[in-house]
Amino acid sequence: MSNVLTPPSYTLSQAPLALKPHGKVLAVTSGKGGVGKTFVSANLACALARRGHRVLVMDADFSLANLDVVLNLSPKITLHDVFTGKAKLEQAIIRTPGGFSVLLSGSGMVEYARLTHEVRDNFAHIIGGLVPHYDVVLLDTGAGISDVVLFAVSLASEVLVVATPEPTSLTDAYATIKVLVGQQKRQTVRTIINQTARVGDGRAITRQLQQVLDRFVVTESGQATRLVHMGDIPVDPSVRQAVMRRQLLMQMAPGCPAGLAIAQLAVKLEDTVIRLTV
Ligand SMILES: Nc1ncnc2c1ncn2[C@@H]1O[C@H](COP(=O)(O)OP(=O)(O)OP(=O)(O)O)[C@@H](O)[C@H]1O
Numbered sequence: 001m002s003n004v005l006t007p008p009s010y011t012l013s014q015a016p017l018a019l020k021p022h023g024k025v026l027a028v029t030s031g032k033g034g035v036g037k038t039f040v041s042a043n044l045a046c047a048l049a050r051r052g053h054r055v056l057v058m059d060a061d062f063s064l065a066n067l068d069v070v071l072n073l074s075p076k077i078t079l080h081d082v083f084t085g086k087a088k089l090e091q092a093i094i095r096t097p098g099g100f101s102v103l104l105s106g107s108g109m110v111e112y113a114r115l116t117h118e119v120r121d122n123f124a125h126i127i128g129g130l131v132p133h134y135d136v137v138l139l140d141t142g143a144g145i146s147d148v149v150l151f152a153v154s155l156a157s158e159v160l161v162v163a164t165p166e167p168t169s170l171t172d173a174y175a176t177i178k179v180l181v182g183q184q185k186r187q188t189v190r191t192i193i194n195q196t197a198r199v200g201d202g203r204a205i206t207r208q209l210q211q212v213l214d215r216f217v218v219t220e221s222g223q224a225t226r227l228v229h230m231g232d233i234p235v236d237p238s239v240r241q242a243v244m245r246r247q248l249l250m251q252m253a254p255g256c257p258a259g260l261a262i263a264q265l266a267v268k269l270e271d272t273v274i275r276l277t278v
């Protein structure tokens, strides 16, 4: 797979240990499930790749991974083989038609749903091995605040919380942000509001979340955690069509409203996060 990584000559054993957050590792997470994390991760990766970045998306939702389904890929070698020492990290990396790479967890990862020392070490080693080879590593995490999700997020320099305008999604997003502030001392959390009905809804929602945070969540430093609204993605029937066809929206219909929103999100990320860390 030498075309996937440049340079290709590294192995997991040589990978540096990733015990603290890395620049350019962005976690895509949410409080509630099914809000669009995988859709955003895959299509944002495609948009960033089109802008010239070397991007990899890692399936960090070990127990309920579905990035492979969305991308219509059935890898022979997965993260499971890397975790068990059967394959080298570079063998599990697949180049997608969207111009970015993926590291898929495959179906054998259910046993890694619990955060053991082994899972922590493997996970951290893998991220450490990826970082030198990509401009951006996106972690498509599971929903909620399980140990595995929080550990995955802890390895990222930036966290993107995806939420929809539904009250249940917002209360869960708030709960997640609260934990990220309390446990990980995050000063900045970035929000993406997906499936919005009207222009401006997402910004208003982020503002409301900020108000609740300011009232009820005190950081250790005494400074308020800042929510940064990264963008809205409108509800758009093309998204479901792309998922049903197992294609990337950015390939199938890049000019549809959700596609344009993802392209804007890529530009905003580039301006605010990526250029600062590469
Ligand atoms: N902007 C949108 N417009 C319309 N439908 C959308 C939009 N975003 C997501 N969806 C729908 O929501 C579904 C779930 O999205 P996705 O699988 O990305 O969520 P998820 O957060 O990764 O879920 P999980 O928590 O299970 O990993 C998609 O298959 C799609 O049908």
Ligand SMILES: [Mg+2]
Binding pocket: 037, 038, 039, 061, 066, 067, 140
């Ligand atoms: Mg998902």
